[in-house]
Amino acid sequence: MLVRTLCLILASLLTAPAFAQNKPDLSKLPWMNVSLSPDQRADMVVHKMTLDEKLQLVNGTGWGVLREGDRVPARSNFGAGFLDGIDRLGIPDINEADSAVGIRMAALQSRYATLLPSAIGAASSWDPDSAFLYGAVIGRELRAQGYNMSIGGGVNITREPRNGRNFEYAGEDPVLAGTMTGTLMKGLAAQQVMSDIKHYAMNDQETGRNVVNVLLDKKAMRESDLLAFQIAIGISQPSGVMCSYNLVNSNYACENDYLLNQVLKKDFNFKGFVLSDWGATHSTVKAAMAGLDQDMPGDDGFFGQKLKEAIQGGQVPMSRLDDMAHCVLRSMFVAGVVDHPPVRSVVDPFRGLEDAQHIAEEGIVVLRNEDHLLPLTTQGTGSIVLIGSHADVGVLSGGGSAQVDPPGGNAIHPEPGPSKWGEAVYFPSSPLKFIRGKAGGRNVTFDPGTDPGSAAQAAKSAGVAIVFVTQPMREGVDAATLSLPNDQDALVETVAAANPNTIVVLETGGPVSMPWVNKVKGVLEVWYPGIGGAQALANILFGDINPSGKLSVTFAKTEADLPHPQIVGMEIEKKTKLRAADAKAAGGEEEKHLGQFDLSYASEGAKVGYKWFDAEHKEPLFPFGFGLSYTTFTESGLTVDDVQKTVRFTVRNTGRRDGTEVAQVYVALPTAAKENYKRLVAWQRVALAPGESKTVALSLNPLYMSIFDTGKDAFTLLPGEYNVMLGSSSRDLPETATLHVQ
Ligand code: BGC
Secondary structure, X not given: OHHHHHHHHHHHHHHHHHHHHHOOOHHHOHHHOOOOOHXXXXXXXXXXXXXXXXXXHHEOOOOHHHOOOOOOOOOOOOOOEEEOOEHHHOEOOEXXXXXXXXXXXXXXXOOOOOOOOOHHHHHOOXXXXXXXXXXXXXXXXXXXXXXXXXXXXXXXXXXXXXXXXXXXXXXXXXXXXHXXXXXXXXXXXXXXXXXXXXXXXXXXXXXXXXXXXXXXXHHHHHHOHXXXXXXXXXXXXXXXEEEOOOEEOOEEHHHOHHHHHHHHHHHOOOOOEEEEOOOOOOOOHHHHHHOOOEEOOOXXXXXXXXXXXXXXXXXXXXXXXXXXXXXXXXXXXXXXXXXXXXXXXXXXXXXXXXXXXXXXXXXXXXXXXXHHOOOOOOOOOOOEEEEOOOOOOOEEOOEHHXXXXXXXXXXXXXXXXXXXXXXXXXXXXXXXXXXXXHOOOOOEEEEOOXXXXXXXXXXXXXXEEEEEEEOOOEOOEOOOOOOOOOOHHHHHHHHHHHOOOEEEEEEOOOOOXXXXXXXXXXXXXXXXXXXXXXXXXXXXXXXXXXXXXXXXXXXXXXXXXXXXXXXXXXXXXXXXXXXXXXXXXXXXXXXXXXXXXXXXXXOOOOOOXXXXXXXXXXXXXXXXXXXXXXXXXXXXXXXXXXXXXXXXXXXXXXXXXXXXXXXXXEEEOOHHHOOOOOXXXXXXXXXXXXXXEEEXXXXXXXXXXOEEEOOOOEEEOOOEEEEEXXXXXXXXXXXXXXXXXX
């Protein structure tokens, strides 16, 4: 016993100095003085750092949990990214978690994370408060789980409506997407967690994402994709910006001097750090000199030993490495993760659910409501049958690195544990249960929809048939077409033929075509509605919530109306995959390599979504900005102040229910701009009681009305007459006025 005690004392004596050296008294470190600016504090730390310590901040470690068999760093919190802190200087580890729509991989540690509605759905609320709340939910749960950085924040605009990741992004318009994503990240950062905006830039499709060379001129790029980033970055000043996999004008995004140094760091004045998407770094010297600050997850790929050698050999100056480390440290000080590190606690699932439900209620869009079938009445005659898409047990979620683990496992075959990549994962928010809960005297039944004959039978005997259709989408794969998969169009047709009161509920990652649209009475786009999705849907179906969501994307009738009727590269990708499979089956070398290919956006340029439909005089299935309410509104009295660049108008609720209108202001530029489309420049959600009216004043941000002048390398507001349009969607703009710019 005595020997053991002596050994323990000896051991503690031996380890104590090391401990004391590793964990200094923070209050004695000069950069812990919070009255200094984050830049000053970061500089002081950099000054004290060794070369290896600086490298430690720019070279992430471990694919960890993402790749079977890979080492998980000892202090990692099981997120997708990890960087060791510098204990002796009081700099904490960086634990990064994917968190586009909630925290990913929480189940790995038996934790719970709230699944929020998809970002495209939240953007369809057009409500910055909702976006702020969205970020706050993620931020507070990240902190509770011990993470100090989010790597969510996707703001790639919907150039490609079949993009597998559209559900992670905020729609097609740069001003709406930038505002919503920027505000979301602001809400997240307010929880003292480091924030991120991604995937910079032009990563608008998943097909060939590692090899696709996106071609677009600077003017169009600055007025579209990059404008969304500019706005989001301006609003949130994020800690990090993640550069994407693809090439842009023949340079990989993570070694693209134009994108990183010139636009992001100089023009946008971004002061945080650029981190690579996972495996998106392709060089050491070129990437470092082009503005990449952190290679993720690194594993010594390009920014470890190789960067050290480049520094020692003089190809990368030490000042550049100092700058990289400075940007990382500065972001840590700004976010508060050094002064207020996350304190682990238990996530509050009830609060998360309530917030998720609220966001879903604002983002669900009612697209069709013939004969005022909606809201459903509790006294109505006849039963209600729900058909298809596992509506008895749950709602669909989006996959890939945005996948959140459902409590209890996939609701369609519950078993605990993390979700599997590629699987369509349902969350236990049961439409059947919540619709039953609202239906009063009406009987509510369920038919799985797997046999159209039985579905039709069930529909025939019901008063109302609600068909649930789903489009599972995920990172890495685009949808080949706009059509719903698995013959669901045929299911809708069959049910609609059997019951005149058919309503379709869409759980999709983005726009889909609806060949049956005129045969059904109701259509609701609920997106992937999150853990409170069924509650939100039931509230809208029965009118406890008056819908106010408006589309953040255009719904095309068919692929033929899109700038690219087929996804560029999909055929080659498919063939390459087939070749790989053939080679494997034949026992040969697996040939996986998909060569680089070009994707030119020259024909559409900045004309993304509704701008394309306007310019091409095409009729969409449902236009951008469209969404029905159970009441009616008018917008009137539009006036413009040329000097202040503001508009004023009145919105009135002309119906019989409380409701919220999203009044939208678009502008067409003077003819000198040679633009044959309009731009969204401002909007306001206005809550009104029946008969009530409110006057709204909005400023028109000159940036949103400017053209990018490549000669001057700057945005310019052209002099001339701007046609200002006001209304309730991009295709319903009854009020106009003129803004004169000198
Ligand atoms: C995705 C990123 C994600 C990263 C880490 C990549 O494949 O493109 O969005 O953050 O993986 O999981």
